[in-house]
Every structure is written in structure tokens, then in C-alpha cells.
Amino acid sequence: xxxxxxxxxxxxxxxxxxxxxxxxxxxxxxxxxxxxxxxxxxxxxxxxxxxxxxxxxxxxxxxxxxxxxxxxxxxxxxxxxxxxxxxxxxxxxxxxxxxxxxxxxxxxxxxxxxxxxxxxxxxxxxxxxxxxxxxxxxxxxxxxxxxxxxxxxxxxxxxxxxxxxxxxxxxxxxxxxxxxxxxxxxxxxxxxxxxxxxxxxxxxxxxxxxxxxxxxxxxxxxxxxxxxxxxxxxxxxxxxxxxxxxxxxxxxxxxxxxxxxxxxxxxxxxxxxxxxx
Ligand code: AMP
Numbered sequence: 001x002x003x004x005x006x007x008x009x010x011x012x013x014x015x016x017x018x019x020x021x022x023x024x025x026x027x028x029x030x031x032x033x034x035x036x037x038x039x040x041x042x043x044x045x046x047x048x049x050x051x052x053x054x055x056x057x058x059x060x061x062x063x064x065x066x067x068x069x070x071x072x073x074x075x076x077x078x079x080x081x082x083x084x085x086x087x088x089x090x091x092x093x094x095x096x097x098x099x100x101x102x103x104x105x106x107x108x109x110x111x112x113x114x115x116x117x118x119x120x121x122x123x124x125x126x127x128x129x130x131x132x133x134x135x136x137x138x139x140x141x142x143x144x145x146x147x148x149x150x151x152x153x154x155x156x157x158x159x160x161x162x163x164x165x166x167x168x169x170x171x172x173x174x175x176x177x178x179x180x181x182x183x184x185x186x187x188x189x190x191x192x193x194x195x196x197x198x199x200x201x202x203x204x205x206x207x208x209x210x211x212x213x214x215x216x217x218x219x220x221x222x223x224x225x226x227x228x229x230x231x232x233x234x235x236x237x238x239x240x241x242x243x244x245x246x247x248x249x250x251x252x253x254x255x256x257x258x259x260x261x262x263x264x265x266x267x268x269x270x271x272x273x274x275x276x277x
Contacts, residue, residue, distance in 0.1 A: 003079055004086045008094055009135050012049075015086045016137075019046025023138035023165075025129060028052040029069040029183035030078040033173040037142045038082040040170045044140050050079050051088040051132050053095065057103070057124030063266075069183055088136060095131065103127040106153045113236050113243050113257060114149045114268065122153050129154055133165055140166040146173075146180055148255050148270045149243050156241075172269075174200065180269045191229075192263035198226035199258050202235070203271040206256050212237055212248045212275060215256060223258070233259040233266070240272065251277055 004015040022045035024037045034050075041048045052075055059065035072089070079087050103123060106115065110122030133141065143151045151169050158167055173181050178200035179193065188196055206219025216237050223232055239246055240255045257270040 001085070003076060003084060005076070006086055006088045007090055012086065012088060012136060017047050017085075020139045021045055021047045021049055021136065023132065023136045023141040024048065024050045024084075025132055025141065025143070026050060026052055027054045027068065027183065028075050029071050029186075030075045031173075031181045031183065033144055033146060033181040035078065035082055036173050037144060037170050038079070038084060040168060041140070041142045042083060044142075044168065045138075047085045048083070049086045049088055049136050049138065050084050051090075051136065053088075053090055053092075053128065053132075055095075055124060055128040056092055057096070057127055058121050059124070060118055060120065063118070064184075069186060088132075090135075095128070104130050104157065106157075109149075109153050109156055109243055113234060113238060114259060117233050117259060122150070125150055126153060126157050130157065130161075130163075133163060138165055140168055142168045142170055145169050145171055145270070145272065146182070147268070148240065148257060148272075152241060152243055178204065180267075182267065184265050184267065187263075187265040189263060192265065195226055195229045196260075196262045196265075196267055198223055198230055199260060199267060199269045202258060203256055203269060207271050207273045210276075212246055212250060212254070215273070215275075219256060219258070223260070229262065231261040233261065246275065249277065250275055 006012045006015050022041035024041050026034050054068050104126035106122035106126050115122050155167050202219040202222035205222050206215045209215045209218050236257050238255050240253050246254050254273055254275050255270050259268045
């Protein structure tokens with residue numbers, strides 16, 4: 001079956017079959033992590049739609065929107081190889097009309113941890129995700145655990161706005177040495193890449209500890225060892241649903257999340273762990 005490339009709602013309607021639809025939202029520059037999401041989508045629905053859209057709304061004024069990697073032809077090859085039915089690739093002009101006014105607000109959850117470093121980022125994410133849901137009308141949508149706070153705010157939006165979409169989180173795909181795959185990894189020099197390994201190493205080492213305090217301090221020590229080439233933005237141990245910091249009395253699932261700049265590239269990573277008193 002041929003891959004259909006759709007640019008607007010009418011194209012999507014024509015491409016739509018009668019069965020269930022799974023959506024995998026992406027910004028392109030597809031890698032093994034995106035492939036794993038597509039595979040998770042394929043087993044959950046009759047038709048898989050991958051959206052490829054570099055969403056200007058989720059980039060801050062000093063972020064990398066203009067240099068974000070765009071590899072559309074290679075992305076189509078990946079989608080063909082993975083048995084995707086439809087690629088939805090709207091233009092920014094089609095997505096955002098000049099007269100638009102209304103957008104989604106992520107609330108308090110969008111202003112902490114990653115949201116504190118990137119004001120407005122999660123409002124931009126939720127606005128585009130809600131638009132994609134309305135355009136594609138999926139039964140299920142797959143998001144990576146790699147962007148753990150994004151997954152949490154999307155689940156919050158689905159609950160708060162009563163959206164009829166099932167949200168599935170998929171595990172983070174890593175390089176054999178632990179580095180989480182990211183479209184931004186291509187910006188890293190060999191030296192940057194070696195420094196960047198401290199992120200996943202810190203998460204792994206921290207996750208081996210038992211209490212919140214020990215997890216934070218052990219992970220922090222590994223990040224400190226990386227030296228000045230790693231510019232730490234935050235290290236946070238949070239409740240996976242609210243992204244609020246947990247204390248030593250907390251029991252249950254937690255996310256240890258880190259963000260840092262290495263050679264001008266901002267990287268994020270996290271692990272899910274279980275805390276017991
Ligand atoms: P992006 O294209 O970076 O916006 O990511 C699109 C989707 O792929 C998001 O749901 C991400 O969480 C997910 N994703 C990105 N990197 C990975 C990874 N290494 N493993 C699994 N999913 C990922």
C-alpha cells in the first residue's frame with residue numbers, strides 16, 4: 001500500500017479508512033525512537049497517521065526553531081519502511097491562521113520543571129496536540145516517555161477537556177552507551193557526545209539509590225563530575241502525574257528528570273523509578 005501524504009483536513013478525510021486510527025505526533029528528523037512509537041501504534045489500530053510538523057508555538061524566541069533539523073524525504077522513507085498509512089505534514093500557515101486568538105493553557109503544570117526553563121513551551125505543545133487530535137481524529141495517540149512532562153501535561157489535557165483519545169506512553173529508546181535518542185543529538189560533536197553521556201549515567205546511578213534524598217545527591221554528584229562542559233539546567237525528582245517534587249516520605253512511582261546544555265545543545269532525559277519507604 002502506498003504512503004499517503006496529507007497537508008490538510010480534506011486530504012486526511014480522503015485518506016481515512018473505516019477502521020481505528022493511531023496518531024504519532026512528531027517534529028520529523030525521525031530516528032529509532034520515533035520508529036518504536038510507530039510500531040506501538042501499528043499494533044493498536046488499523047491505520048497509523050504520523051504527523052510531521054515543527055511547531056513554532058513551542059519554541060521560545062532564543063531557541064532552535066530555525067535550525068531544527070528538517071529531513072522530510074528521509075522521514076517519508078522511514079514511514080514507508082514502518083508501514084505508516086498517512087503522513088500529515090501541514091504548513092505552519094495552514095496550522096496557524098494570522099487571525100487566530102485561542103490557545104490551550106497548560107496551567108501550573110506547564111510552568112514548573114521543564115516549563116520553568118521554557119516559558120510557554122507546554123501551552124504551544126498542548127495547542128498543537130489538540131489541533132492534531134481535531135484534524136486527525138485518532139482513537140489512540142502515542143507519545144514517548146523521553147518527554148515525560150509532555151506526556152503528563154497531555155494526559156492532564158485529555159482528562160481536563162474530556163478528549164476522546166487514548167494516550168499511550170512508549171519507553172525511551174537509547175544508544176547502546178545509554179544516550180537517549182533525540183533529533184538534536186546530531187548537533188553534538190564527538191566530545192560533546194562523551195560529555196552528554198553524564199545525563200543517562202547520572203539517572204542510572206541515582207535510580208539505584210532508595211530514598212529521594214540519596215537519589216538526588218547521587219545523580220547530582222555524577223553530573224558535577226562531568227565538569228564545566230555540562231551546563232546543568234535542572235535535576236528534579238517528581239511525581240510522574242503532577243511533576244511536583246517529591247519528598248523523602250513519598251511512596252510510589254517517580255520520575256528523575258534532567259536537562260542540561262552541552263556545547264550549545266539542550267538535552268533532556270529521565271528515568272521512571274519506584275520509591276518505597
Ligand atoms: P519529537 O519529534 O522530538 O517532537 O518527538 C516526537 C515523539 O517521539 C514524542 O512523543 C517524543 O517523546 C518521542 N521520542 C523522542 N525521542 C524518543 C526516544 N529516544 N525514545 C522514544 N520516544 C522518543
